């Protein structure tokens with residue numbers, strides 16, 4: 001077993017309830033790995049009752065340990081397990097110890113790899129907030145959660161906003177997207193994106209970028225992404241992609257929202273597109289958005305407010321009709 005294998009094993013264990021490595025498992029780890037993992041706070045002594053593997057049987061079956069207290073203070077306690085073959089077997093104190101993944105330590109290592117703030121536990125042992133990470137020219141909220149596949153994970157998921165903009169790191173198991181309330185955030189399994197170097201955890205930036213992009217893409221496919229939720233910054237980034245194609249209503253309307261003026265939006269878009277985007281083109285897109293109920297109408301002089309409803313599907317239909 002290499003240290004890389006061991007790190008992946010720890011990540012799988014972190015997502016399994018009550019998993020604990022006993023003496024026989026730890027003895028198969030690379031030499032010195034346990035000490036290093038303890039030092040870097042990725043592993044800690046397990047809080048479970050004493051168990052030990054049977055030293056006499058080949059399958060090293062695990063049994064509960066009985067402690068025989070010493071007769072006088074000078075003596076040490078002795079440890080025994082029951083074995084179907086050898087009946088009562090004495091085990092060493094070392095064999096009784098178990099080790100678990102230090103989840104707070106793993107959250108801290110992740111925060112350090114992301115260069116974000118120290119993790120704040122929201123649900124101890126299950127959910128941590130890690131502040132915000134830079135994302136393009138904006139930031140995204142980051143969280144770390146374990147065992148999101150468990151039955152009780154809904155309560156944890158509620159700590160993530162429903163806008164689908166958060167980035168949630170998990171050790172290994174990615175819950176089904178449909179289980180998230182609202183739009184699913186980007187969920188990144190450390191198992192696929194993280195590695196251990198010496199005593200540090202590092203992230204593969206490509207894997208992180210890919211996961212966030214994919215989540216954004218799926219959120220958009222899921223429909224109903226409001227213009228406000230997409231944000232003007234995202235739209236600005238999208239503009240480059242649209243250079244070869246045509247200006248979508250989304251972009252025209254977002255530019256209007258950003259500048260709060262038809263004239264200024266047309267001017268800004270013309271500059272960015274290096275071609276003339278007419279005032280009329282922006283005005284028609286805004287009108288269509290208003291008619292579709294995506295953009296609220298306001299009383300004053302036909303201007304529109306920033307309150308946006310998420311009815312993209314309906315609107316899409318109407319826009320298509322309009323284009324025909």
Ligand SMILES: [Zn+2]
Pocket residue numbers: 054055056057061083084085086
């Ligand atoms: Zn045995």
